[in-house]
Amino acid sequence: xxxxxxxxxxNRCKAKLRLYPDPILKAVCEPVGDGEDVSDVIRDMMHxxxxxxxxxxxxxxxxxxxxxxIVVHAAGCRAYAMIxxxxxxxxxxxxxxxxxxxxxxxxxxxxxxxxxVMVKYRDEDGVERQVDFCGFIARIIQHExxxxxxxxKIGE
Ligand SMILES: [Zn+2]
Numbered sequence: 001x002x003x004x005x006x007x008x009x010x011n012r013c014k015a016k017l018r019l020y021p022d023p024i025l026k027a028v029c030e031p032v033g034d035g036e037d038v039s040d041v042i043r044d045m046m047h048x049x050x051x052x053x054x055x056x057x058x059x060x061x062x063x064x065x066x067x068x069x070i071v072v073h074a075a076g077c078r079a080y081a082m083i084x085x086x087x088x089x090x091x092x093x094x095x096x097x098x099x100x101x102x103x104x105x106x107x108x109x110x111x112x113x114x115x116x117v118m119v120k121y122r123d124e125d126g127v128e129r130q131v132d133f134c135g136f137i138a139r140i141i142q143h144e145x146x147x148x149x150x151x152x153k154i155g156e
Contacts, residue, residue, distance in 0.1 A: 015044030026150040057140040059147030070144035082121035091116035101154040
C-alpha cells in the first residue's frame, strides 16, 4: 500500500482495458434487458475510451463486461453509447481500409466493411433508434459489433 495513493482515489474506476489474449474477448455478450441499469458499464467504457489516446470505439468486453453495448467516439462529436446495436441493412458498396483495435496494440490490418449500415439500437436515455451511418463511423460500428459476438478481425 502506498500512503500517497488514497484507497478512495484508486477505487474510483476499476475498469481496465482488456488486451489479447484475455478470454473475455471471445465472449458472446448478452442483450441488455428492458429497463436494466447499465450506467456503470457505460461509465467504465467511457473512462477507458476517453483515456486512450487513439481509440475511436470500444465494446463492452474490452472493459470487462459481457453486455451488448458499444461506445463510438469519432472526431468532432462527443462519445455516445449504443445499447443492443443491430445492423438491419447495409449498402452494396464495400471498402477496404486499415483497421486497428485497442485490445491488439500495434496491429493494423486491411479489413473489408460495408460503406454504409443502418443500425437499430437503444440510446443512453432508453430511446429506441434506427439510424443510417456511413464511412468511418459505419466502420467503427461494424468493428465494435463484431466484439459483441466474441470476434475481432484484427486478431484473426
Ligand atoms: Zn476492437
